[in-house]
Amino acid sequence: MSNAAITVHNLYRFFGPLQAVNGVSFEIPHGSVCGFVGANGAGKTTTMRILASLDYPTMGHAEICGINVTHHPAEVRRLIGWMPDHFGNYDNMTVLEYLDFYARALGYKGAERRQRIDEVMDFTDLVPLADRFSNKLSKGMTQRLCLGRSLLHDPQVLIMDEPAAGLDPKARVELKHLIRVLAKEGKTIFISSHILSELGEMCDSLLFINNGRIVHHGDSESLKKSTDLLGGVLYDVQLDGDPQALSDWAVLQPNIEFLESRKNGGRIRIDTEDPNKAADVLARMVKDQLRVVDFHREQRNLEDAFIDILANLEKNQPAFATPPPLPIEEK
């Protein structure tokens, strides 16, 4: 039995020929916030559903606070709060009735139920919406309602699948604030998102998953550092004139990679950290008649790191984590 809040060991989930989760292993300590990152179809939701006892593994096992999710789902469900990536709301049911139903379903009675609902509505700022029909709420309000529902039984572990998807910036900030407060209260939060910059701010550690395998597990700073060594340095270049000229020029240059177009230029990667080399590059640009109006170094972000990891994987260089071996019967 592990002391971690979430333990996943050699987890596999196959859907016919599709290997959705392919030997995933990781541990998340109590009271930490862990971001779960991966492209669509990478295996995030499947892993999270197994952890929430909503699906079962083909092989391997997962534990919440040391309790096996497949063997003891009822015990696990008392420990977790689950926010799915998408869900519908009920017709003809107010916000208060919605929470009242789930509180009843969780076994709360009388005054205790009232107290739990009050606390959750206060925390998620749902009091002004108490009499609104739940299917008439905005996306942000709906997410707050869903978060409130998942907190009714005061779970130790929160599993949140893409909670910020489709939210406007204001609702996203509100949600981020709520997650921060929950983290301060000592809850273990396992959260998936496509918005890596937000995860980087909120999370103590990040798990990158690709094609059902964990390709990185560590904090965001170590991720940035490790990829810096491999990926060189990023520069933002702004031109006066046709921005296409930059990508055309970069293609012909050794040790320079054109990463993305921007409004008046683009972003390039120079494969060394030596500032003299950067100066040489700038000089070559000017010499080749690119009308450079801005040339500055950019901080590497998590998106870059993620792309680097994927690129390395494509080159069959798993630099950050070795995927666990296949089980005997699969070899």
Next chain:
Amino acid sequence: MKVEFLTDFPDRLSPMLVKELRQGMRTKAFVGVFLTLQIILCVILLSAVAAASSDEAGEIISSTIFTMFSIAVLIIQPMRGITALSSEVKGNTIDMMVLTRLSAWRIVTGKWASIVSQSALLLVTIIPYLILRYFFGGMNLIGEIVLLAVLFLSSAALTAVTVGLSASSSVILRTLLLIALPIAAFFLLLGGLRGGDISTYFALDTEQSRIFVSIYLAACAYLGFFMLSIGTSLIAPYAENHSTLRRLISLVVTIIAAVLGSMSFTDTDALPFYLMFVLLPVFAISLSEFAPLAAPTYRKFEKRGPLGQLAGLFLFPGWASGFFFCLLLTGISTAPFLINQPSYGGQDHFIYGLACLAGLLFPAVIINVFRINGPQRVSNYVLILLASVVLSAVLAGITDSLSNENLLWLFCWIPPVLMFLEEAGGNDDEVMYASLVICIICLGTLLLRAIHAYRKSIMDIRAHSDSE
């Protein structure tokens, strides 16, 4: 700021029932049915009062009340159940519900109970009209009250059918249900339309009436339980074991049916139909169960020693043990036929028996041979069974018009065709041998696959236990 606490329903009520009532009582469908029923009954009653001198006034009121009530509770209310679970599955809210302390069974029965309690509300509202009708005279009081109760229980059973099958993601199945429900309700409605006459049959004043009502109510309860059970299986998380209790209940019911049959308590010609009625839902669920065997379930049986392991062979979740259980039920069901052999001596009974057994196994063979996996195996089983029966009937119709049996022989591998072959007057020996061969093929195919699947599930569990 504090919100006003909800006190509309007491704590002791099921959360699902509370939720569904809160939602259901606000739906346009319920409000519409409720108001329309009241308006129509008021108008009819006032008209009848105006024509009070007529001898038939009382009968007209009865017929109208029963017709309106039947339409409301046999068609409209059950139809509301068609989307009961599918809407939860589609909206992804079912996951959030199963993560609470609500079991899949409580979710399904809560949905069902909500619609049935709304039907009960409709029942209560028509009672004043029936009391007024009493003053017009010529009322068979007991008969009409029992008929009303029977209509209500029929509604509960039909609602269980729609709620149970609403968990299926198969649009075809639910569309078929939309078509079949009014047809089934029509036959039940005949009773409502002729309320005055048929009420004498429900008067419980003769032994035949009492037996009929008892069997009808038992059938409604059994059908209702199994249809809700299908819904439960379709939405339940894999670790929840609903199979064992369900199989034990069906075992008891089959034994009771077989004992009654052995005692010649029932009409001998009706016995095969009773048994088919009992076996059909059990076969449909047991032979298509998708749930894998979970370690806690296995351990509960394992710790009871060899007897527990033997029981597990029949009672573990999953289609493999479901197949062994169906074999056990088949054995029990044939007992009355063996005991009352003189009554069942004819070859045609033997052929029908084999064709029925093969017919029930046939969808499971198709599912297994073509590896149609996934939680929708129950729906697939029902659809394949329906398709085989409909196809057989169509082939029989064509054969009848051509006056040539060859077409039926070409499709005799579809088990229901064998029954039509027998009906069409085919050579009894040939039809019997064909039935026997088809039955053995179905049994053999499933037996081999069931043994393999059963052993694999046990080995997986043991391997998992070892690794821990």
